[in-house]
Amino acid sequence: MLEHLSKSTLQQLIDSDAIEQIEAVLGSLRNVPFDHVEFHKRKNLANIVRVFRGDGLLKDQKALQLILSELGPSDIRGICNTLKITEIPPSIEQFAQKISRRHSKNPELKKSFGLSYLAAEPPDKPPTHLQIVGPAPYPFRQLKPYQMSILLRTLQELSPSLSRCVLQMPTGTGKTRTAMELISFVLNDSSPDDVVVWLAHSAELCQQALQCFAEVWSHVGMHPVEIHQILGDSSGLPFDRPNRHFSVMGFQKAYSLLKRDSHPFAMYRDRVRLIVVDEAHRVIAPTYRAATEGLAGDRARILGLTATPGRSTSNEEENKALAEFFFNKLLELESPNRQPLFSYLRHEGLLASAVRTPLETGRSYELSREQLASLEEEGDLPVGFLKMVGADDARNALIIDRVYEKSKKSSRIILFSCSVDQSKFIASCLNFIGVPTAHVDGKSSAENRAAVIEDFRQGRIHVLCNYGVLTTGFDVPKIDTVVITRPTASLILYSQMIGRGLRGPKLGGTETCDIVDVIDNILGMPREQRAFRYFEQYWG
Template sequence: MITLRPYQSDAIAAVKDYWSKGGGNPLVEMATGTGKSMVIAELTRSLLEEYPAMRVLMLVHVRELVQQNFMALLKVWPDAPAGIYSAGLGRRDAHHRITFASIQSVYRRADLLGERDLIHIDEAHLVPSKGEGMYRQLLDDIAAKSPHARVCGFSATPYRMDTGRLDGGTARLFDETVYKYGVAEGIEDGFLSPLVSKAGLTEIDVSNVQKRGGEFVPAQLENASDKITAQAVAEICEFGKSRRSWLVFCAGVKHAFNVRDAMRGRGISCETVTGDTPSGERDSILRRFKAGEIKCLTNAQVLTTGFDAPGVDLVVMLRPTLSTGLYVQIVGRGTRLSPGKENCLVLDYAGNIRRHGPVDAVGAESKTFNPDADTGKVSVDSVRAKECPGCQELIAINSITCKICGHEFPREEKPKHEAEAEKSVGILSGEKVGPQQVPVVDWRFHRHEKLGMPDSVRVTFIAGISEYREWVAFEHGMTRKQAACQWWSLHGGSAPYPKTTEEALLRTDELIMPTTISIRPNKQNRKHIDIVGRSFPARAELEAAE
């Protein structure tokens, strides 16, 4: 007997209540990793229990999800009258009361499938808004035979990749979102892995990349992204030292292979999958990656949906996007729980977090929200997240307190308009926009004490007559401790890492002082300066100094 989680039962109840009131085609929004397949399975079982003659079709776009959803039904209903129609799985069962199918295999087979009363669609954001494509062709053909049939959609991202929300617009297939269970709820309830994030010390420059249809032009985006490959890979390897399974999203096929080669050049086991990878080879690579035989996997536009690798604890965005749905799908690859996995680190070299905001805060939250007006896109210069100066976590632009390190932003300042917040000025008037690099002549370490909080290390960088500070906290919770360990490793400190502030202060002779730091004014309080990057002496210089 399978016991559903409370929110899964609530989702089923919401759909059935919607239909009991005469509703049409509902949409269920559930974050990646929260078990949509179990909701679909139990909803189907309970409906057929009430209406034994009902015929159900379950549609997805990849064979892996066909198998996954079919097995979920058998868990809740071992004797279910169900079959599979998928060429990729070598089965063509068309006459069962419940048929699980891949859309590529059945979009021209409406006559074979016969009348259907209910069509479930998983990953519903892939259904186009207009009457074209495989999904629309099949749905139109079924509607001709079964005009009473209803469609129930499930997605972690209620946005089409091209035209906005699934429940918005005159051509929408889904009438209303009847239930939502997001990333924030999943993490808070303990069903999803916590996420932590860092903006890369370098960012892909998209200022000269043209846009088409509300998204970056692919070829130009790939060229821009590849310019930072070497620098980004070097930093990924530093941040990833304590991470077991790295998943990297790239801007194109060539870019994905270039990142793979750069990883291999640093001794990291790495493979690549793209849309051109033969299915047998792809299956082998994915199996080895999930088994931990491959540490890093780069990809170009193929692992954003339908890919389940719970062990992923480092997601890297080397692919800028203006699509909210694509952004959420990418980040969602790291939210699944796995033994020994405490959280997933998201490294953003694409500016995606800044543009879209924290992944648990995107989309509609207001009762006055109008889905017709939500395009699911952001502008290139949109700013919906900011960096915490205490721990470099990316948090919502209007946050007053950082949930990770407790840093408090000035309460008297109101959140700035996006267009204002994006304008980053130098430390002096007239300087170029962006971080300023300053030479470090010395640094100092002190114990930092704050009432009610564990001690931390205050690091002071001396640059001419100016001083810049950051805090390293080995005794504050797991997330800040991990950040402290990454900081220690980045500055040349050896493992095992310090466990306490006292130990860290006694071992500062292990550390390598940066030759420069990159600084910029805090976007919420110009009186505060954030350290956003650093460079170190070359190995030859260090050996000469010794």
Template structure:
């Protein structure tokens, strides 16, 4: 089992709940809430879909709840379990109770057994969950036995050699040579910023360069400290380091330390290797004077800062001061990675000047032609998908100047919540999503978690398989949804604030930006999830639909306008017609 509901499992469950157990509609409505149920039916009528019948309602709930349909301890789930158990044959019910007795209670009357069993603690994959599901005739997947195991929980991992990965392409090899040249020349005084467009493989190039340079230093007990902004990027780095170490055929293993997510590294386990951490974890451990971190910083052989535009914050200043205290003023090689469209980008140059760093960028075959727009090269060669951009009309003009905390920050939560609850805007979004061809892979950035959930429920209610990922989604479930999205089992993957970095789904062909932003960095990160080209396993085109046309800041458009200009993207009025015309011309 894949850990994700198949169409057969969904249909079997819907049929059982409606035809076999005849679950009350009033209880089903409680799963989504009366207000939201009314709101959804109003939207469906506006879309000429009519109100939800029992089949649509149950199917939507089964898809939304997924493996957790019967799990949990809230009153609604307990009522569902109780209603189901009440309909069992008395002998089967008694046998079920005898196999799963309630501690410190002796219940002999079958009449009282359903309520008692419904309140029994539900552990995904546990004996009671399995027995409940099998006895009632539901697919075993609902017991939770097929939820993928989370192998990222251990703070330490030893990476063995031997694995084959695709070789670097020409511009990546050139970038690696430049990095090694700077490292060999400057040694411990190396300061560099590597710039490469989103989807260009900057993590792969950096890992391969520093693995080669650090390999003899690992044997001396030195550490490669990789710093990222969140757990997703940390795990992405570990995956890349694992692949590259195994591909290099080194004779010894490499120890990797997960220094994020609250994990603790014991001092006795430190033998050198790659320490992967979030800046938040480092800042917290510096405050507590953690002895393991002190050991890593004192013996750091090199530091890589992913998403290096964050390195100007106070947290990094504190980190650098601690490093100087433990390792000396000269420190060690420090390399920043940034995904920018070109070396003239002002954020990149600010970073380069602040750290007095070498700027390392790819050498392209015709530098005169690509000087002003290096992205053209990556698109023409198929490394990046070609963005086709539609700015969607989404309602009345809104001025967001009053919803900015200050001049330098993004839109605040208040305006995002207002937009999330805007019925006319949501109608435009859902109407457009419904027009996307069946079988497409669409990644959707919502205004809030509740907004993502509402949009997903709407699409599920009209038969378009959708899922939601948020910061509260367990890592194993998140990976399961992403895997199903990559396999094409999910058409729409909705999220708020979690799939901007560290997420890889090369075949994504639609990016829908429902969340407006004034941050060009955030905007590039969102759009960048769909920019991988065919030569890197992606798509020829990436269709970007932005619903922020009528949202202004001081009368000016938001980050999408700068993105269109810097990435030299042509706007279209009809995405599908534009793609068809391009293919005919070619």
């Protein structure tokens, strides 16, 4: 339906500067011929609208008024039939308001607007609780020897009440799966009303944990266990429900409930036997720490999960505080035959060999005094600086050229952008030159993200551009290229980004993964690449 609109209307739905910028960059590509006439055809402008506006297009009343005012009677009747509206609203304004308020998530409406990859059914609202009882509907995957070894060591470390430790396993080696076996062991050995709590910072990580626990418990569980999800609009802790619980909580939700009423926490924490903190480096943030300690009673052990043992490459005080929170107990993965760990993991097909292919841009940027202070305080480059870098046309042309060449050989490429605008920009350019590409960011709806990721998993999308959402809680094993366009001083963030492509063939991944680091000359930032040096052992 967007193709039915005039060029001027399509251009109004996109920022005019963005259109000029896309056209200029496409015209400067070295490896792809560019046709200016073809670019301005309605079908191509409509595709840019889809990338830049996403599923937010159907929530924007002004945009809808612009679209509806230009559609013919047959298109209007088609929309009414799709939405089962018997009478056409008397004005364009009222029709746009009705769509944006009541029908913006309608999958059939999204299809009629050509938003095909956004047309997933809205996810079902998660139940308050559910009970897992066997038999399991799928075969059980036994732990690998290296996972079983560290599981037993961790159980021994956590045997005393109030003990704490961090379990460090490199990205792609099965931290969550190993932790679920440990949780199952604890619940099988528990009293009838004991509770295990899983804390994570994002809904995606929480959902991943729920799915993994359900799979493991259905095979090894010896008792019925209630699963509780304390996320989003959850009303509170299930402190008044008996039986064993596995409760998955978002940090922010847990903290808001604690601030609202601490009484349920006092009741619940007496039953808590184990707290597992996913992405353990986050726990020393004041609100996260308060939520964790608010759930820790007199018997609670606390286990942190991480791929990297520190919080920062530059802030030793934060690293010290993190270590002290976990009583300076760090359990690291070991190979069973004293072979170097990463060599063993690659040899066994558990970890992909990372092949680093830097893209030297030759571009120079200078950090201001304020930006340097922010870097020192926050441990990473400020958002404003990243937006400036992401808006550099010459740099973006080099990135698009490289991704275009990679797409000829790679089936799944994930790209981490400097900003939302850069992610949309690169996705629009790649789509035009024939590379099926999608974009997601923090404002994308849950159903949009789920649909895009599924299309990526199935190979209908070859490149997935994102900003700030796919570093964790994202499970697509066969990623063979990771493109990192955003410069970072954060060891944790760099670990998370490259980790998306490091799962080996025995875990459903690939033998090798190309890591395309976009390298700039950032004046004022230490030239030494501490994050890269730290991860030298990943490079195959």
